[in-house]
Amino acid sequence: MELNSIKPADGAKHAARRVGRGIGSGLGKTAGRGHKGQKSRSGGYHKVGFEGGQMPLQRRLPKRGFKSHLLKFNAEITLTTLSKLGLAEVDLLALKQAGLVPQIAKVVKVIKSGELATAVKLTGIGATAGAKAAIEAAGGSLA
Template identity: 75%
Template sequence: MQLNTIKPAEGATHYARRVGRGIGSGLGKTCGRGHKGQKSRKGGFHKVGFEGGQMPLQRRLPKRGFRSVTAKFNDEITLSQLNNLPVSEVDLLALKQAQIISQNAKVVKVIGTGQIERAVQLGAGIKATASAKVAIEAAGGKLSD
């Protein structure tokens, strides 16, 4: 194969539409543009969603809702879930193997719900709220920062 012998796949290309070349071509006279109006003229362009000056639909309807792009990568666990884990060094892999967080979680936050009675060491990528941090350190645990 050489650069000068490469051709598109069979059926991938189409003939260019030659308009305004007589009645027999099927695209003579108005050239497939119909009669009159902005779209029949040269340069007859308007923006997507333009409704001739009427307030467009996307502006008539109220704005509603918000969906975070990063929400699927965030997860949270409670102190009681942390207390029930069989390991003392908690990282993302341990939480995923215990099926406490989702497999595509990248950031985990410990919230201060429940009790913790044993010392745990939190690994990288695991944050804690202020109340959870106090509870973990009171039980003899440690947070990595």
């Protein structure tokens, strides 16, 4: 195979529609645009979302919600994954090295999902009220 011999499969390419090239072409005179009106004129057409002067749907609907761009710095970890980690002392660096939270994370919080049997000491990591109770019940602590 040579670069100069490569061509698309038969029927894969269609010839471009040549409009406004006389009666014999089948698309002469108005060139498939019909008669008169904004859509028939060159350079004349409305912008995206324009509804002929009626208030567009985008502006009729209420504005709602907000997504903080700071969420990408937050991460969470469950009690189950914390117990699987098997470390006595856990901090942000240990979680990043284990691949449990993304490298970009700055704030990590433990959520109560699953069980924790071993005592774990958390440093620089937050926890929900339920998770905090579970950690302390297992003999661990938060710092």
